[in-house]
Amino acid sequence: MSTTTSPLPDTSPLSRFGWALADSWTITLRDLSHWVRTPGTVAVGWLFPVMMVLMFGGLFGGAIGVPGGGGYFDFLIPGMFAMTMLFGLESTMMAVTTDAAKGVTDRFRSMPMSASAVVMGRGIADMLNSVVGLAIMIGAGLLLGWRAEGGLSEALAAVGLLLLLRFALLWVGIYIGLVSGGPEVVTSVQILVWPVGFLSSVFVDPATMPGWLGAIAQWNPLSATATATRGLFDNPGWAGESWIVQNATLMAVLWPLLLIAVFLPLSAHRFRRLGG
Template sequence: MLVRNVQRMRRAPGLFLITMTMPVTLLLFFGYVFGSAVALDGGGDYRAYLVPGLFAATAVGGVLTSMLSSAQDHQRGVMDRFRTLPMSRFAIPAGQTAFDVLLAAAGLVPLALCGYAVGWRIEGGAGPAAGAFALLLLFRLVTAWFGHWLGLLLKKEEAAGQLGGATFMLPLLSNAYVPTEGMPGWLRTAADWNPVSAVGAACRDLFGNARPAADAAWPVAHPLAASLGWAAVLLAVFVPLTVRRYGRSAG
């Protein structure tokens, strides 16, 4: 199933091109268009703050890509053909999510290089940095499973595309692009408890970049533990839900 998705991308390379270029575009847009209007507490370079947040936002992209892929296969009858073959129900979504993680890993390379060019640096050492990238791929795996469940639930490619726009709100309502300290109290609480904020703060911590504020909520004050906790809970929920939905979906 992993090979099938790789061959599918070769015939339609648009997804690969978007994965390579979209994070870099966001970095240049937010870093240079809005960067001069964002002031960090204690000073610091906004673009160095932004790059780890964009890593986390890229990991969230697994929701959109997996949702579209799953809904497309269902609508075109591919899922029905797979059900006639002697294979595990786990194999289909597992192969798709594995491919999505590989695609995300490739997309981290140009973003890291572009981030380095605009001033971002890894200041925490090679070991913590490797842990940060591993955390990003784990979170991409989590969001891919969630996206496949949504795609099987919607069943229609058009519906998945319409809902896809809402997935961009996940990193916007977090600390991925701006610090949450200046938000109203209720909004800051929602942003700090957003799993994206925990992943973004964990990446900044592991890369040796900006630290969370002293009065931050628990997920942002303990981002690595919160990120791993979110990942464990979401995988425990959506892996069996996706496999069950695949087994029950029809036509």
């Protein structure tokens, strides 16, 4: 009588990494399928920043002075690129919270799949969403007469800084979504996105604000990215004398790295504790 033995599964680090990527892409495709099922919601998310540009640039632009001269659209649009990265935080929080509240996340965790695939898949899908949203914003800016005057390499560097900020905010959104008790809690957190966005250099020069408020605006991570991208695009900006303003490009890298260093481990720890 003969017996057959099944080969032992390959548990090498390279094999585990490959399975993690495959599982993550499966989750990504699941998240992307929601685009097809809810195209209206996705389209509104992409076009809302364009509406903001038209509203602020068209309605208020004539009353807002641009530091050093130049058109307000040229000042506003790079800031709105950064603001668009912040808006993505809301969709990440809501998606993660909804999956957790419906038990979808727990079902995924009970399956024979990589433990990191759920959050990695969500991250990939949201980054793809942000790339499309940023491309739409750039197209809208070009139609409105905005131009990247600094050259191709500088423009690509600016896009890289914007996506780095989005990647950092992605982990903030995942963590908040995991610790929230439900979508209702996320709604209250979403309200804070607006003060964070407006208390920055996205729309106006912080020098026009009261001293203490302007200082807070200058240290806003959104301001660092907005200021750095304006410089790389060679668009009108503001040139304050503080250290944070003079080193905006450096801080546009350090702020996201700090957020990633804090919230990525927190997200991983919280995900492992779900259902515990």
